[in-house]
Amino acid sequence: MTTIEERTAAGVSFGLTDEQKALRDLAHDFAEREIRPKEREYDEHSTHPAEVIAKAHELGLMNVHIPRAYGGLELGAFEGMLIGEELCWGCSGIGTAIAAAGLGHGPVILAGTEEQKQTWLPPLVDEVVLSSFALTEPNAGSDVSGIQTTAVRRGDEYVLNGSK
Structure with missing residues (x-):
């Protein structure tokens, strides 16, 4: 039996690579363990999920598009989507808080000077810092x-x- 992940069109596989599956599973396990049990508490008290965000950062689930030259993982948009989808499965609000941090550093990656990149990107990899615009x-x-x-x-x- 052929699964959806094994089907191809014109010889191109639309299945996930082993690395993408591992990344998706990591994000899913994190969401199940760290986000879902706490989502209601954060929602009811309107509190910022700083503890959850810090744990996501520690696991490498934040700021994943930052280039390797600045200490990042340099993952693509698809891999970022895989992570975001799983985090939002845990809770759309918390998942968005984690995934949307990339909106702030995206313009620096795309159009920043080398000096701006050296100034702003490494701290986002090394520290739990939320960027925004x-x-x-x-x-x-x-x-x-x-x-x-x-x-x-x-x-x-x-x-x-x-x-x-």
Whole structure:
């Protein structure tokens, strides 16, 4: 009997590699052991799951896209999705808090200078630090084309004007 993971189209397998299966299983086991038993408590008390986030970081389930040159795993988008899917199986809120940390360092990886990468990426691998970026605005929502906040360089500093 052929399983879904063994089927191919035009000779291309859509099954997971052994490494991807191991990563998925690691994230699933973590979600089952660390997230699911505590999700209700965090939700009912509206508390930040710092302890769970720290454990996810320790296991290497956070900031997985950071390049090896800066101490990261340099995993691809698909592997990040596998991790995120399993963490969100545990709890969508906690899973998103862990997986969405990549939104903050993504722009640094894609468009940052070498100095910015050296400054900001290694600490995200070495320490439990959450990165973020400010997108949503009162008059634009999350529509990037409607953003009105500006950053104007004044000497060695930037002056921000707008609201998030």
